[in-house]
Amino acid sequence: MCDIKNTGNVEPIDRTREKQPARTSNQVRIVVVMDRSASMKPHEKTVVESLRNFFASLRGGLPKGLQGLVTLTQFGAKAETSALLQPLETIAVDYHAGEESTALWDAICYSLRLETSRHVPVLVLFVTDGEENSSTEADLRQVQAMIQTREEWGNWSFYVLNLQGRPSRSAAQLRVEVIDSTPEKMSEALSRISGSMCRDVARLQSAHKRALLEGGR
Secondary structure, rough: OOOOOOOOOOOOOOOHHHOOOOOOOOEEEEEEEEEEEEEHHHHHHHHHHHHHHHHHHHHHHOOOOOOEEEEEEEOOOOOOEEEEEEEOOOOOOOOOOEEEEOOOOHHHHHHHOOOOOOOEEEEEEEEOOOOOOOOOOOHHHHHHHHHHHHHHHHOOEEEEEEOOOOOOOOHHHHHEEEEEHHHHHHHHHHHHHHHHHHHHHHHHHHHHHHHHHHHHO
């Protein structure tokens, strides 16, 4: 089982510093897991601008009355969360790349264990320009099972933004929607994804309500 523990590979966050908002039906949770490996170093400015535009697009596109809450995790050899359930209106993007490896499975496991809501729509985006090459806390089978379980809950939607400029084996293994792009075209790709996510919200709300009704019979 993928436990969040301080091994030097997967860093837990200090939950005492953050007060999580109540779980209410007018929320949308947005989870972004962003690669900060060394190959992304030349693209730091692009990443910051692209993520800011992405969050702004979500603010404008989500159904009226829904509050977007963002959790932003960055990873290379280890994963750490720079924002936990921060409102879309105030989310700040602080991004610095340079780590030497890509522990993608560890980062996904870490992030999915931070967010376990079954009550509101959860939109998840994994962004990487490389292949998994160094995870020690999680393996592919664990990650696939975690994603499948959340999809079966009916209130989760997953995307991968692959920035390699060619198909990614690791991205394909996640069995979710993959958007292939490059760091230079990241903003354009995120604009497409934000549109899809905003459309997903109504679908997720409807599917989840239907699942709750069927479960109560």
